[in-house]
Amino acid sequence: MIDPKKLAIKDFVYELPEDKIAKYPLPQRDHSKLLHYQGGQLTDCKFKDIAQLLPQQTLLVFNNTKVVQARLLFQKETGGLIEIFCLEPVAPHREVQRAMQQTSHSTWKCLVGNNKRWKGEKLHLHFEGGTLSAERLSQQEGHFLIGFTWAPEALAFAEVLERCGRLPLPPYLNRDLTPDDTTRYQTVYAQQQGAVAAPTAGLHFTDNVLQQLQEQHISLAYLTLHVGAGTFKPVKADTMEAHDMHAEQLMVSKQVVKQVLQHLGSPIIPVGTTSMRSLESLYWLGVLLRQNPNLAPDALLINQWLPYETVTPPTAPEALQAILTYLEEQQSEFLHASTQVIIAPGYEFRVCSGLVTNFHQPESTLLLLVSALVGENWRTIYQHALNNNYRFLSYGDSSLLLP
Template sequence: MPTNPKKLAIKDFVYDLPDERIAKFPLPERDQSKLLLYRHNQIANHTFTDLPALLPANTLLVFNNTKVVQARLLFQKETGGVVEIFCLEPVAPHREVQLAMQQTGSCTWKCLVGNNKRWKSGPVKLYFEGGIVQAEREAQQDGHFLIRFTWEPAELTFAEVLERCGRLPLPPYLNRELTPDDHTRYQTIYAAEQGAVAAPTAGLHFTERVMEQLTAAGMDTTYLTLHVGAGTFKPVKADVMEEHEMHAEQLYITKPLLQRLIQQQDNPVIPVGTTSMRSLESLYWLGAKVLDQPGLPMQELHVTQWQAYESINQPVASEALTGLLAYMERQKTDYLHASTQIIIAPGYTFRVCKGLVTNFHQPESTLLLLVSALIGEDWRKVYQHALANDYRFLSYGDSSLLLPA
């Protein structure tokens, strides 16, 4: 059984990140970012367009095709003040993001509210071309609010409402206003499924040119959907990891994805980004769970924070993935909706992934723990090299290809 990382101290995952090393804006061309290659415990500098030539033979690259929604809404109070509402996740009538985005007329979401103290009572309104959306507070829970939205014309979907009057939620550490460029550059070129409130940023470097080069190099690609939540930016404030609650994110699984992963068992599966890695490893644990509990109701498909470290049933990867596929066949569905709180930290044993394409992450973050789980203490060497060689950090920053020994 893997070593349980509950007692890990987050202060052991700190490095000095000067503000000027945070990339505040994207490069003019996506694929001209730097690419740090970590392979055989060695580090080399490349450009992102070199990626297809650097991947192991017969790699399957797995992309997260979630699309960032314009989840920030600026409402006007009758007195003229502004209340900012940031949609986090749907509550009613659907908790499933894809269904919630298609809801018409009204819905309730869990939200963060800026200037809440100035919002005394009653609804606030936001006018857009050809319509109006109104927001009312229903309840407050753990620093969040349940906000009921109603809108006219009622036949518009919530996705259309956000598209017409919302704003793109840039990462808080960029600490700047939105620019017109961000609307295209803070989405991957393959973004398709609306529902994320943060981009899967490792994918921002990919261009049509790189995709064509991947095909020419004999690499295969496939897609999954994990809707990235605001929790991805949640700092670890606890001294040890057992006191930190991982955020849950919604994951969508298709039969063709599972079939492709099962075929790939003897060749490398490399996720693009930490969200893809969390998704792929979660598929293994969902498979282990349904092998253990064949009659598990679909609404209980959830990977808990510590399941990977406490589960007795740990089949080989092909068994787990085949078990999940058989579960889908029993349920007569081609598509599963699950959620995951998986924490990948030192002590974790990777079941599906053999490497990672990823950006450079914040100090004392769960994403840095994930990198350390993959390449061990060499994460320090990688980050020191990146700092010493003018790599750009965080969402709009440069990239790395991490291939553990």
């Protein structure tokens, strides 16, 4: 049995030439390549044909988070630029959904570019019909706490970001934003504002592809995991035991929990690593709630090693039923939680039986997740993609992995 804590990230490296990284999206979303992996066999396909490639009676699960314009460029009175990148809300609400609807003021964890030039004065950013002000409250490990106030006070923070923020492209694209990015770095089904990075496996889907899926009797479900900047966080530790996995906020409706429960035994395939993290976290949240049915909502957190330290865990139906019972007792239609779960070789999948995903960076936790699903065959899959001119990373091509 593999011990994921002892995994060395240097064993998950491959040569990714710069010219294989897709710097821009294709003119049409669904014209990307799709590498179909099933039972050890590799076939080159087009993404627009995915409906014909999925197993019958599949439940396809999407992450409907929406990327917010989280980069804010403030100009000091002396002319210098300070960039503030909103990571996650702290007060008065930690829950992203509520923080986005907050009016007048809000405190966020942020990254600050050019911080040494910021002497502590209040910064102001003027936008059409209003002003956003930022105050540096404190410095913490790896980030700052920034207090925002704005006028008109009645505006929700989501609206403020929409008016004066910029979309945060992945750092490895290493280029300026284009007008095209504002639509193309969102999925066509994005709804819940709060991510600072797109769930990129979903970028290939079009309304036409979604229509074809329904015609093929593929069931669709939508949950929300707000993708954080931690998704790009490099693994610097020699072994995974010393890597602190980033936490992300998860929101799943009672209806979707029921859908997943009904489909257990049929193929349940997440679109993207974030959807996979969400579905597997759902199982482990059920495990927690079976152990302690009276957990306070803010105690619903899956720590990264829980799946590897739990002795005789319940079945998937038992775990999901525990969530439904909890939601009934809370009289709530939605489960809100946080997850730090790390899916790596040695992980036993409880819900997912395949994955739609792009091609990920070397030495990343996303590559560990792919390896957990397909084993050492990840090397064969990635080498095939490199040899056959697949485009890599966020704007790159796709794969359908059915081990």
